[in-house]
Amino acid sequence: MDLDALARCPVFEGLSSAGLERIRAEAQRHLLEGGEVLFAQGDPAIHSYVLETGRMRLVQLHPDGRTMIYRILTPGEFFGGIAALGDETYPVSAEAVEASVVLGWSRETMYRILRAHPQVALNLLRVQARRIQELQERVNELAWERVERRVARAVLRLARHVGRRIEEGVLVDVPLSREDLANLTGTTLYTTSRILSQWEQRGFVRAGRQRLVIRAPHALVEIAEDLSVPERREQIEDDP
Amino acid sequence: MDLDALARCPVFEGLSSAGLERIRAEAQRHLLEGGEVLFAQGDPAIHSYVLETGRMRLVQLHPDGRTMIYRILTPGEFFGGIAALGDETYPVSAEAVEASVVLGWSRETMYRILRAHPQVALNLLRVQARRIQELQERVNELAWERVERRVARAVLRLARHVGRRIEEGVLVDVPLSREDLANLTGTTLYTTSRILSQWEQRGFVRAGRQRLVIRAPHALVEIAEDLSVPERREQIEDDP
DNA sequence: GTGTGTCTTTGACGGGGCGCAAACCGGTTG
DNA sequence: CAACCGGTTTGCGCCCCGTCAAAGACACAC
Numbered sequence: 001m002d003l004d005a006l007a008r009c010p011v012f013e014g015l016s017s018a019g020l021e022r023i024r025a026e027a028q029r030h031l032l033e034g035g036e037v038l039f040a041q042g043d044p045a046i047h048s049y050v051l052e053t054g055r056m057r058l059v060q061l062h063p064d065g066r067t068m069i070y071r072i073l074t075p076g077e078f079f080g081g082i083a084a085l086g087d088e089t090y091p092v093s094a095e096a097v098e099a100s101v102v103l104g105w106s107r108e109t110m111y112r113i114l115r116a117h118p119q120v121a122l123n124l125l126r127v128q129a130r131r132i133q134e135l136q137e138r139v140n141e142l143a144w145e146r147v148e149r150r151v152a153r154a155v156l157r158l159a160r161h162v163g164r165r166i167e168e169g170v171l172v173d174v175p176l177s178r179e180d181l182a183n184l185t186g187t188t189l190y191t192t193s194r195i196l197s198q199w200e201q202r203g204f205v206r207a208g209r210q211r212l213v214i215r216a217p218h219a220l221v222e223i224a225e226d227l228s229v230p231e232r233r234e235q236i237e238d239d240p
Numbered sequence: 241m242d243l244d245a246l247a248r249c250p251v252f253e254g255l256s257s258a259g260l261e262r263i264r265a266e267a268q269r270h271l272l273e274g275g276e277v278l279f280a281q282g283d284p285a286i287h288s289y290v291l292e293t294g295r296m297r298l299v300q301l302h303p304d305g306r307t308m309i310y311r312i313l314t315p316g317e318f319f320g321g322i323a324a325l326g327d328e329t330y331p332v333s334a335e336a337v338e339a340s341v342v343l344g345w346s347r348e349t350m351y352r353i354l355r356a357h358p359q360v361a362l363n364l365l366r367v368q369a370r371r372i373q374e375l376q377e378r379v380n381e382l383a384w385e386r387v388e389r390r391v392a393r394a395v396l397r398l399a400r401h402v403g404r405r406i407e408e409g410v411l412v413d414v415p416l417s418r419e420d421l422a423n424l425t426g427t428t429l430y431t432t433s434r435i436l437s438q439w440e441q442r443g444f445v446r447a448g449r450q451r452l453v454i455r456a457p458h459a460l461v462e463i464a465e466d467l468s469v470p471e472r473r474e475q476i477e478d479d480p
Numbered sequence: 481g482t483g484t485g486t487c488t489t490t491g492a493c494g495g496g497g498c499g500c501a502a503a504c505c506g507g508t509t510g
Numbered sequence: 511c512a513a514c515c516g517g518t519t520t521g522c523g524c525c526c527c528g529t530c531a532a533a534g535a536c537a538c539a540c
Contacts, residue, residue, distance in 0.1 A: 066384045125325050209536060434520080
């Protein structure tokens with residue numbers, strides 16, 4: 001946790017510590033308070049960032065007022081660069097959910113780094129590839145899966161990403177309202193509230209105000225994946 | 241159309257023709273018949289490809305038998321490389337919808353090319369960035385938009401991508417069943433059939449068997465974007 | 481303590497769109 | 511010509527889940 005965020009960032013993996021230091025020296029450090037917006041959707045995409053400390057989120061606003069949460073960022077994560085190296089405006093907004101510190105590089109600096117360290121370009125390609133796969137998975141979910149399963153998946157992802165073990169189970173260590181959960185899964189706060197109530201009744205989670213503890217991860221996994229498979233029998237009869 | 245597919249591919253933009261030729265020389269050429277599968281989801285991702293002639297599609301299968309069509313490929317498009325450079329298996333399958341020719345490079349060759357031509361790596365980053373944005377747009381649509389609008393969007397994208405002007409309007413120049421359209425938009429063939437029938441009645445399109453002609457693009461745009469905006473009035477009253 | 485605002489819960493209602501079934505093409509094969 | 515097969519259309523019923531309304535719970539300020 002106290003490790004250097006830059007060194008942990010997969011984008012800068014494989015660099016000598018000297019190279020890393022040079023890159024760090026070129027960065028601008030920004031301090032953000034909780035709720036502050038680092039860049040807004042539609043802004044000219046000039047900077048790439050790495051989150052050093054804190055928690056941020058990337059959100060996209062839909063014309064009709066809906067919001068989609070794309071990623072929740074933890075220290076060491078690279079963001080903004082996808083737009084900064086490609087198109088000319090950010091497709092998402094980046095906001096701090098708590099006091100945070102980011103390192104930023106201008107587009108020109110970033111290009112210079114990429115040319116000086118081909119390894120960084122390859123790393124970035126790999127990181128982007130991973131992100132594309134995640135997005136494809138999400139598209140698939142949204143297209144074909146029921147809400148409860150999508151919510152279960154989102155919660156499990158959160159647990160993996162920002163989960164923290166406590167006596168009671170795994171705490172999702174980021175403030176997370178019902179609406180946030182809805183905006184992660186493409187549903188409404190009413191539906192997520194209902195789902196969480198139900199899960200709580202069954203003892204799978206403990207849900208408080210902006211707070212979520214997973215007590216029975218296996219139960220959620222069972223909802224998230226299709227582990228019932230009751231109608232295999234017929235096929236056995238059909239086969240021979 | 242008869243231009244060299246490799247030269248048109250954004251990934252290899254900015255290379256000298258000598259460099260291009262060297263890259264072409266390292267490629268393996270594959271001939272595919274319609275319906276043939278070049279690689280299947282889950283296969284170890286070894287090769288990157290550029291489509292030279294024909295039409296292909298990238299599809300992803302969902303455990304419960306549903307299918308999602310991710311992209312329809314036209315000559316000059318790069319594919320497979322995102323997985324080949326990142327993770328170790330393809331997340332999608334690539335199948336030819338008609339007789340096609342592809343150029344392929346092994347992972348090692350591709351890495352060699354990337355190192356020899358840093359420009360290619362930058363190009364690839366840009367291409368991936370674009371793809372990420374497209375996927376984000378799609379996630380947003382699936383999360384918040386009604387089926388008819390999603391279908392309208394998909395059709396307009398197809399028109400832009402593989403549209404061909406004919407006397408009657410714009411022909412979507414790829415065999416496209418109702419089910420395909422459903423698998424592009426996350427709905428069912430029944431619903432897409434109903435929507436197309438309705439559009440046909442209103443004179444927006446002419447839909448045949450695996451065939452679609454757009455006669456009134458503006459009408460579809462009106463469905464795809466929200467151009468009604470009837471309740472602005474209130475806000476004017478509220479403002480002062 | 482009381483008040484206030486935000487987040488959450490729950491009920492009631494309605495509709496969009498999915499699922500199934502069955503009929504209907506239109507092109508291909510024999 | 512008839513038979514067939516894959517794609518398409520259409521009706522019908524149902525149910526998930528979005529929407530609205532209202533009350534409840536919790537945190538914080540004063």
